[in-house]
Amino acid sequence: MWCGNPATTVDHMIPSSKGGSDLPQNLLASCSECNSRRGNRSAFVYFKEKWHSAPSLIKLSYRIMVAYGSAPTSKIKN
Ligand SMILES: [Zn+2]
DSSP: OOSSSOOOEEEESSOGGGTOOSSGGGEEEEOHHHHHHHTTSOHHHHHHHHGGGOTTHHHHHHHHHHHHHTSOGGGOOO
C-alpha cells in the first residue's frame, strides 16, 4: 500500500502504543520493508515522507483519514 511492493505484513497505522486499535480500519497491508522502516511512527508521519511513491495515493490517504477519524483523539499526534 505504501510503495507497490507485495504486502507481506499487516501494519497498525496508529501504533498500539499510541492508542491504535486492532480494528480493520486501523490496519493496513504493507511490505515488510515499509513496516520496519516506519517502526513505531504513526502512519501520518510516514505518509509525509512516503506519499510520492505510493501507488494509489487517494486510497492510501483515505485509509489514513478513516483510521485517524475512528481513533481516540488524545494520543494520536505524531
Ligand atoms: Zn513498502
